[in-house]
Amino acid sequence: MSVLVIAEHNNAQLNAATLNTLAAAKEFGSEIHVLVAGSGAADVAASAAEADGVAKVFHADSAVLEHQLAENVAPVVAAIATNYTHVLAPATTSGKNILPRVAAVLDVQQISDVIAVISADTFKRPIYAGNVIATVKSSDAVKVMTVRTTAYDPVSASGGSAEVVAIADVTDASLSSFVGEELAKSDRPELASASIVISGGRGMQNGDNFELLYKVADKLGAGVGASRAAVDAGFVPNDMQVGQTGKIVAPDLYIAVGISGAIQHLAGMKDSKVIVAINKDEDAPIFSVADYGLVADLFTAVPELDAAL
Amino acid sequence: MKVLVAVKRVVDYNVKVRPKADGSNVELANVKMSINPFCEIAVEEAVRLKEKGVATEIIAVSVGPKACQEQLRTALALGADRAIQVEVEGDVEPLAIAKLLNGIVSEEKPDLVVLGKQSIDGDNNQTGQMLAALAGMGQGTFASEVTVEDGTVAVTREIDGGLQTVKLQLPAVVTTDLRLNEPRYASLPNIMKAKRKPLEVKTPADYGVDTATRVTLVSVEPPAERKEGIKVADVAELVDKLKNEAKVI
Numbered sequence: 001m002s003v004l005v006i007a008e009h010n011n012a013q014l015n016a017a018t019l020n021t022l023a024a025a026k027e028f029g030s031e032i033h034v035l036v037a038g039s040g041a042a043d044v045a046a047s048a049a050e051a052d053g054v055a056k057v058f059h060a061d062s063a064v065l066e067h068q069l070a071e072n073v074a075p076v077v078a079a080i081a082t083n084y085t086h087v088l089a090p091a092t093t094s095g096k097n098i099l100p101r102v103a104a105v106l107d108v109q110q111i112s113d114v115i116a117v118i119s120a121d122t123f124k125r126p127i128y129a130g131n132v133i134a135t136v137k138s139s140d141a142v143k144v145m146t147v148r149t150t151a152y153d154p155v156s157a158s159g160g161s162a163e164v165v166a167i168a169d170v171t172d173a174s175l176s177s178f179v180g181e182e183l184a185k186s187d188r189p190e191l192a193s194a195s196i197v198i199s200g201g202r203g204m205q206n207g208d209n210f211e212l213l214y215k216v217a218d219k220l221g222a223g224v225g226a227s228r229a230a231v232d233a234g235f236v237p238n239d240m241q242v243g244q245t246g247k248i249v250a251p252d253l254y255i256a257v258g259i260s261g262a263i264q265h266l267a268g269m270k271d272s273k274v275i276v277a278i279n280k281d282e283d284a285p286i287f288s289v290a291d292y293g294l295v296a297d298l299f300t301a302v303p304e305l306d307a308a309l
Numbered sequence: 310m311k312v313l314v315a316v317k318r319v320v321d322y323n324v325k326v327r328p329k330a331d332g333s334n335v336e337l338a339n340v341k342m343s344i345n346p347f348c349e350i351a352v353e354e355a356v357r358l359k360e361k362g363v364a365t366e367i368i369a370v371s372v373g374p375k376a377c378q379e380q381l382r383t384a385l386a387l388g389a390d391r392a393i394q395v396e397v398e399g400d401v402e403p404l405a406i407a408k409l410l411n412g413i414v415s416e417e418k419p420d421l422v423v424l425g426k427q428s429i430d431g432d433n434n435q436t437g438q439m440l441a442a443l444a445g446m447g448q449g450t451f452a453s454e455v456t457v458e459d460g461t462v463a464v465t466r467e468i469d470g471g472l473q474t475v476k477l478q479l480p481a482v483v484t485t486d487l488r489l490n491e492p493r494y495a496s497l498p499n500i501m502k503a504k505r506k507p508l509e510v511k512t513p514a515d516y517g518v519d520t521a522t523r524v525t526l527v528s529v530e531p532p533a534e535r536k537e538g539i540k541v542a543d544v545a546e547l548v549d550k551l552k553n554e555a556k557v558i
């Protein structure tokens with residue numbers, strides 16, 4: 001029996017999160033298949049076939065799959081899922097949207113945010129905003145799980161030469177339709193894969209002041225994130241939120257600026273290799289996870305940092 | 310239009326939960342319990358739909374021990390009209406909760422079901438999607454805007470890349486994200502009034518649902534400790550440490 005990984009993509013490119021998920025799939029030591037469900041996504045299927053360790057790629061190509069609507073993608077996954085011991089998707093908003101719908105159809109209790117595979121049926125996952133790591137054991141026939149991508153280094157995007165098999169059986173569930181999207185356009189690295197992230201909180205005071213962080217980010221090649229308070233206040237868009245209910249990041253260097261360090265924020269960044277905190281309150285909880293803490297007014301410290309780089 | 314809202318009783322978001330000494334489970338003795346923040350947002354959204362004249366009745370549902378009636382009373386004080394508790398002791402998984410909610414959906418036939426996107430204890434982010442699958446409904450997950458019109462609901466969703474808007478046929482399932490609304494506080498008169506609103510108690514057997522768990526908790530442990538950090542005196546020292554000690558820039 002083999003393992004199925006649901007590819008994340010935008011019909012043009014395979015998202016890097018898929019490569020992290022493949023690394024988790026390798027832990028089971030069996031053959032790995034990838035499902036690419038999309039519209040005109042032949043290039044994605046070809047990339048998936050080249051990824052290290054992939055033995056077979058199923059490609060479902062249909063206009064009704066263009067926007068990855070869960071109502072249309074889930075039946076495609078469910079139709080082949082029972083051929084597998086494990087079905088994995090990255091714990092991205094797309095994976096989180098689609099996979100529980102698959103699990104319910106299969107009558108399986110999904111395991112979310114897996115950070116370690118202990119055995120074929122036993123896994124570790126964070127609960128309570130990462131304050132506790134649970135070891136859980138599944139008795140379901142097919143294990144359906146999302147993978148926390150920061151817990152796994154990506155497999156190589158090349159080296160494989162899997163065959164691509166078309167899946168023809170796709171229907172429109174006629175429950176939902178795509179209306180539109182507003183995608184953030186940025187030349188900076190994506191938060192999920194950036195090796196340096198600099199984030200601002202309520203201490204930034206407004207959106208314009210984030211310019212200070214963008215300048216430093218551009219010198220370091222960093223991605224820019226934010227706390228929930230900064231997003232709620234409208235300083236920056238929602239896709240920048242780091243935390244329990246936002247994005248989970250684990251870069252080599254995380255710089256928290258004007259962020260107090262609430263449990264929910266720490267949940268999204270405390271596995272970063274090196275953490276820097278810049279905050280004017282020496283008792284701010286963020287200092288308890290910081291390797292290097294600087295007690296200072298950010299409006300003097302950040303321009304100084306910019307100048308020093 | 311009838312709206313069903315699912316609310317969960319969870320450890321308050323301000324509590325830092327720790328494993329028990331024997332690692333068998335988390336320590337939950339004497340910790341403050343509250344309504345899951347995302348569920349509070351779900352109740353608020355339903356109440357706003359009623360205030361706009363879109364919704365006519367709001368039913369709040371919770372699955373759990375008798376104590377979860379406290380959270381149902383909170384939902385009633387915020388504006389729900391009646392409540393249903395499905396009484397279950399011990400852990401119930403999202404799949405079983407989705408099945409119970411589906412049983413209630415079959416009986417009540419709501420036009421819209423609103424859930425939180427995630428419970429902040431188990432961090433599962435599953436129940437709404439599972440319910441949508443079981444009930445054969447469309448799902449608008451991680452909603453930051455919900456507009457009901459002409460037998461459909463338009464949902465703006467917070468996704469990794471930004472925002473996406475989908476349109477769903479009613480009946481449909483919506484799960485709330487943080488920016489959908491800011492929940493109100495229940496007023497004292499409304500808290501008093503909530504005590505007299507109807508609250509029905511049901512059991513899983515009423516819906517023919519087996520709540521036995523499929524995933525067992527083997528053990529819990531604290532996350533890896535970070536090593537003690539240092540305070541640097543100024544930006545120059547910070548840059549020096551990052552370059553020469555941590556070697557990350």
Ligand SMILES: Cc1cc2nc3c(=O)[nH]c(=O)nc-3n(C[C@H](O)[C@H](O)[C@H](O)COP(=O)(O)OP(=O)(O)OC[C@H]3O[C@@H](n4cnc5c(N)ncnc54)[C@H](O)[C@@H]3O)c2cc1C
Binds near residue numbers: 260296322
């Ligand atoms: C259900 C739920 C989910 C949540 N999910 C998330 C999540 O995913 N991510 C998240 O981040 N939060 C989340 N939160 C919110 C979290 O609890 C905190 O409210 C939030 O993280 C606070 O953001 P902050 O640190 O920017 O703001 P604050 O707590 O207000 O901190 C601002 C900090 O800036 C410092 N400061 C101010 N001015 C200056 C200056 N001039 N120079 C230097 N320092 C300065 C202050 O000393 C303070 O420490 C969630 C909350 C709930 C209830």
Ligand SMILES: Nc1ncnc2c1ncn2[C@@H]1O[C@H](COP(=O)(O)O)[C@@H](O)[C@H]1O
Binds near residue numbers: 401424
């Ligand atoms: N025990 C429960 N009773 C009622 N609703 C629940 C329960 N558990 C989860 N839910 C609903 O499902 C949402 C998502 O929870 P979860 O899938 O556990 O992350 C919650 O915000 C609730 O709206």
